[in-house]
Structure formats: structure tokens, C-alpha cells
Amino acid sequence: NAGVTQTPKFQVLKTGQSMTLQCAQDMNHNSMYWYRQDPGMGLRLIYYSASEGTTDKGEVPNGYNVSRLNKREFSLRLESAAPSQTSVYFCASRIGGSGGYTFGSGTRLTVV
Amino acid sequence: KNEVEQSPQNLTAQEGEFITINCSYSVGISALHWLQQHPGGGIVSLFMLSSGKKKHGRLIATINIQEKHSSLHITASHPRDSAVYICAVGGGADGLTFGKGTHLIIQP
Numbered sequence: 001n002a003g004v005t006q007t008p009k010f011q012v013l014k015t016g017q018s019m020t021l022q023c024a025q026d027m028n029h030n031s032m033y034w035y036r037q038d039p040g041m042g043l044r045l046i047y048y049s050a051s052e053g054t055t056d057k058g059e060v061p062n063g064y065n066v067s068r069l070n071k072r073e074f075s076l077r078l079e080s081a082a083p084s085q086t087s088v089y090f091c092a093s094r095i096g097g098s099g100g101y102t103f104g105s106g107t108r109l110t111v112v
Numbered sequence: 113k114n115e116v117e118q119s120p121q122n123l124t125a126q127e128g129e130f131i132t133i134n135c136s137y138s139v140g141i142s143a144l145h146w147l148q149q150h151p152g153g154g155i156v157s158l159f160m161l162s163s164g165k166k167k168h169g170r171l172i173a174t175i176n177i178q179e180k181h182s183s184l185h186i187t188a189s190h191p192r193d194s195a196v197y198i199c200a201v202g203g204g205a206d207g208l209t210f211g212k213g214t215h216l217i218i219q220p
Contacts, residue, residue: 031205033207035207035210040212041212042116042198042200042209042210042211042212042213043198043200043208043210044210045206045207045208048205048206048207050205050206051205056206058206058207090154090155092155092207096205100145100157100160101145101157101160101208102157103147103154103155103156103157104154105153105154106153106154106155
């Protein structure tokens with residue numbers, strides 16, 4: 001049981017490049033989330049998907065897009081990376097309702 | 113928007129000491145989560161609680177809904193407990209609001 005799998009684990013981009021962060025869960029969870037973690041700040045919600053076929057903006061959505069490809073997969077895309085998007089990105093999932101959260105191991109992204 | 117405050121921000125203790133980390137929040141919630149993050153590592157869920165007290169091994173989490181306050185206790189602390197402990201609140205589909213974390217170091 002792999003839980004939540006994120007790829008890649010590390011990435012360096014040049015300003016203006018695009019990339020997609022992948023997230024997949026094998027727990028049949030309904031809800032999936034993308035968070036970013038920056039030094040001195042708590043994790044902040046970028047986008048979430050409460051169920052397959054739906055996505056909604058979180059606290060800091062600017063510069064990002066998401067796709068809930070199916071129940072298992074939720075990807076985060078940076079269309080034109082900026083240095084302000086240097087961060088550690090975490091994907092999480094939950095069954096829904098009152099369930100607990102399962103987090104991926106994170107993607108450390110540096111934009112130069 | 114819920115505001116989540118943790119204290120202390122940093123804590124260094126000796127092995128074997130009893131550890132307490134506090135969390136307060138501003139708006140009533142349906143659930144509070146305690147999470148653990150080791151340096152360079154992923155995030156692991158320790159507890160989810162909506163009332164009372166939960167215990168898992170040497171870890172104890174309590175919550176007082178009326179006072180909007182929760183505590184995480186570690187008994188007989190060990191160097192492997194060194195990590196960042198994060199409090200988060202939220203029970204809806206729109207995710208969690210996180211505190212900034214408490215950096216805990218347990219010295220042998």
C-alpha cells in the first residue's frame with residue numbers, strides 16, 4: 001500500500017519554464033489537495049478537489065492550475081514558473097467527511 | 113479564516129523529559145489534527161480529534177473545544193522524537209489551516 005505518491009522529489013526550473021507535479025493515491029480517497037510549504041509559514045492550500053470531477057481554488061492559487069485526471073490522480077501545473085514559486089509542495093488525500101489526511105513525501109522545487 | 117497559533121516555536125529538551133506543545137485557534141472547528149515532520153521528510157498524521165483526549169504510545173493529544181485549545185504531550189521523550197510538530201484545523205472538504213509548527217529537539 002503506497003499511500004500518496006508524488007513525483008518528482010526534486011526539480012530545478014528556470015524562470016518561465018513550465019512543469020507538472022504529479023500526485024497519485026491508491027487508497028480510494030475522494031478528496032485531494034495541493035499545499036505549499038515555505039520557511040516561517042504554515043502550509044498553505046493551493047487547490048483542492050473534493051471529489052472526482054471537481055476542483056476549487058485554495059488560499060494561494062495564482063500561477064497554478066490543476067487537473068483531477070481520475071479518482072487516483074491530481075496534478076499541479078506551473079505554466080510559467082517564477083522564483084516566488086520556489087517551495088516544497090505536498091499533495092494530500094482523505095477519504096472525505098471526517099477522515100484523516102495522508103500526505104505525500106513532497107516535491108522540492110527551485111525556480112532560478 | 114481560522115488563525116492557528118502554536119507555542120513554543122522552538123523547544124530543546126533533554127532525553128526523558130515530558131514535552132508539551134500548545135495550539136490555539138480562533139474559530140470553532142469540527143476537527144483538529146496533529147502532524148509530525150522530520151527534517152527533509154514528509155508529513156505524518158499523528159492524531160485527529162474533535163473532543164477529549166487520544167493516546168498513541170508515548171504521545172497524548174487533548175482538546176478543549178470551549179477554550180479553542182489543544183495540547184500535544186510526549187512522555188519519556190527520546191532523540192527520535194526530534195521533529196517539527198504541526199497543528200492544523202478544519203473539518204470540511206476545503207482542507208486544513210495550519211500553524212507554523214514547533215521545532216522540537218531532544219538531546220541525549
